[in-house]
Every structure is written in structure tokens, then in C-alpha cells.
Amino acid sequence: MTRHALTATLAYLTADTPGTGGRIKLRPGDFLVEEIPLYEACGQGEHLYLFLQKEGRTTTDVVRRLAKLFNVRRSDIGYAGLKDKHAITRQQFSIHLPRSGEDQKSLERIGFTGLKLIWAARHTNKLRRGHLAGNRFTIQIREVDPAAVLPARRILDRLVADGVPNFVGEQRFGYRQNNHILGRLLLQQRWQELLDTMLGGTDAEDAPDLAAGRRAYAAHDYPTALEHWPRRLHQERQALDLLRQGKDARTAVLGMDSLQLEFLLNALQSDLFNRVLDERLGAGTFGRLLPGDIACKHDNGALFAVDEATATTENAPDGRATQKLISPTGPMWGARMLQPQGVVRAAELRLLEAAGLTESLFTQDRPPHGVPGDRRPLRTIVTNPDLAAGADEAGPFLRLQFDLPPGSYATIVLREIMKPELTGTSLNEEDRAEG
Secondary structure (H helix, E strand, C coil): CCCHHHHHHCCCCCCCCCCCCCECCCCCCCCCCCCCCCECCCCCCCCCEEEEECCCHHHHHHHHHHHHHCCCHHHHHEEEECCCCCCCCEEEEEECCCEEEEHHHHHHHHHEEEEEEEEEEECCCCCCCCCCEEEEEEEEEEECCCHHHHHHHHHHHHHHHCCCECCCCCCHCCCCCHHHHHHHHHHHHHHHHHHHHHCCCCCCCCCHHHHHHHHHHCCCCCHHHHHHCCCCHHHHHHHHHHCCCCCHHHHHHCCCHHHHHHHHHHHHHHHHHHHHHHHHHCCCCCCCCCCEEEEEEEECCCEEEEEEEHHHHHHHCCCCCCCEEEEEEECCCCCCCCCCCCCHHHHHHHHHHHCCCCCCCCCCCCCCCCCCCCEEEEECCCCEEEEEEEEEECCCEEEEEECCCCCCCCHHHHHHCCCCCHHHCCCCCCCCCCC
8 A cells, every 4th residue: 555644635724825845854954843941950850851962763762772871761761742753853851860970971972872962951850741832943845946935925924823723743643644543443452453454464665674574474474574574663563572472462462662552542532633623624613712612721721611702702803712822622532631512512522423433432441541631722823933945055945944832743834835735745755653
């Protein structure tokens, strides 16, 4: 099979403005992401904070490397967010090291890992997911007509004015764009189907070794499959190794890294969220409050219920929804998710059922663990934008810069500007999956 981005059929906010086309990540340095820290390290405490620059590695790759380097458990390492593999990224990590006497010796060894240490400092708490103010992106779009800067600027101005549809980007769905399917099978405890979907099948874009591994899996020759399976696909190798040992399908699935299982469930939640947002965007209400909505304050993430009077007030010209201070939210289904009311809840349940799922699946305490759930803003706010045309020895490009809050995807901004599905180009130049 040939992979297609799961986001390919989603609506555009700026459908009335043609896209630029073009390609990204053609040269080193074409895609730079830098975390904007939520707070500064205070200089003392049991946790060593590192601000590292990486390239060609996932965040979880770095966690594994740091755990080995500092001789700690992976659970002793914290990070604020996942970062793209095929980009230059700068992000913080924390390592629980109560004894600080050997900090310098360990820091000197970081240079041998291929990571670049920008700074290090002590702090009192572990860095946790979401502990960042946002991300700053600097991106070159290549193979474009320099005149494309004009429609690109119109699109960017619209995104700044109205907000960006906060779709979950295609990288959440993995290099085969099927993490959401794996998440559904995991939630439904369909262990063998999950393994067959993850490890089997054919893909025209598979490298020869991986293709050989898939054929061996289909023949139940797990030692040969493991021999061919790429080492970068750690979690799949974990499952294969357990099958090689004669374990059953359930044990093989639950023996994978727990973080990977969380990724799969999150991908399922993300696909369901995207369906809701796609419908709201098509209806013109992705930035407007409806009675029954759960709204989110952009400054602190606080959620509150919306009644008819609140919707009328906040959608007015001087209201907080119009000023992009608050936005409606969509479901990240789970047991502790705040429920909307009325027509909003009915629409979300209808789309859930259309996906072949029921609400009860998310509220049961099922292996590997329960699914907490959350609400996600239907739009995100892009700030500090800049756009210019340029050229270098490789030809013309558009240089795009902007900030996004945590959890938002630069590829969704790029999708609006480039319109890959309409211009015959692709954002999925390489495998960008973290999970």
C-alpha cells in the first residue's frame, strides 16, 4: 500500500486562497523548532535541566540515550513535549540526580552522543509534559515561485486574525498513518489484530529489510522477523521479541513500552478530535461558542461550560471568543473528560459512533490502563509571525517564522499555506513519527 496523510481530507480555513505548493526539509536547517521555556531553572535542586539541540532523533531516542549516559531509569528523565525527528530541535530535558558532584563529568560526555548542549542548570522539580510556554518555528519552504509570498501572506494574516484550526498533525499517526487504528484495537483489546496490523501487511514504501521482516512475521518466523526489523522501531521489536519467546499476543502487546501504548491511545483520541473539528470548521463554528460547549481560556487552559447567554456575550464583537481569548473545545475522549451538553454533545457522540466506538470503552479501566481524557481547543493562536521570500545556492524559498502554544502543530499552519492536497505536494517528506 502507499501511505496517504490521514489529514489529507480535512477542511481548510483558507480554502478561498490558493496554496504555494513547495517542499519542506530538503536541507539541514530548513526546519528549526525551539522550545520557549515556561520558567527558568533556579540553579539548585535534585534535577539537572539540560537544553539540548538534536537532529535525526525522536525525543524518546534522546531519553533512552540520556538514561544510559547518566545511569538512571527512563522514568527519572522529564521533558515538556515531543519534537520532530527530521528537524533541528532545541528542547529541555530534566534528569533526577540528587547528587550534583559529578555533573560536569557527565556533561562533558554529552558531546559524544551527537547531541549539542546549549546550557545546563539545576532545578527543584521534574520537567513534565506541558511545562513549556510554546514553540518557535523557523521554516524554509523550497521549490516555490517567489511570487507565492503574496498569497502566503494573505493566508498567514487570516490565520493570525481568526486563529488556526487546531487539528492534530499527521505525524501523530505514525509512519504508516495508522496509529489511530492501532489505538482502537488496543482499546478494544483485540490483541492479535493489533499485532497483525502493526507488524504485517505490505507497504510499497518499506525499505527492503523491513519488507523482509513483515514477510517473516506473516510466516510466523519471529526470529527472522526480528533479525530484519530496523532497530529504530524499538517498540515493534519489543513485541516481536516476546513473540519469539513464545508469548501470546496479549503479552506481546502489553510488553511494549508503556509510553508507546499511550501514544497509540492518544492517536485514536486525536483522530476523533479531528473529525469533530473538521465538522465545526465546515459549519463555520470552530471559533464561535455554541450553547452546550466546553470553552477553554487560552491564557491558562481553564475550562468552563457555555450556556446560551454566555455564547451570545462572548461571540459579540467585544467578546472573548471574538478577541481570541477563549475558544470552544473538542473531545479527547476519556473517563475524566468534561462533557458538553445539548447539540454539541449529540454531535460528538454521533461522530464517535460513526467511528465504530462507544463512550463506555473510554470509561472502563481496561489494560494497559484507563484513558483519562481531556478537552482540546478547536483553534490555536499563532503569534509573532514573519514571512519573507529569499534565495540561496539551492534556489528560492519562503522563510516562515511563528510561535505556537504547546500541543499545536506547525504542519497544520504549513498545510494551510502550502495546500499540499490541492497543489500535488506533500508535507510528509519523511517518516516524522514519534510514536
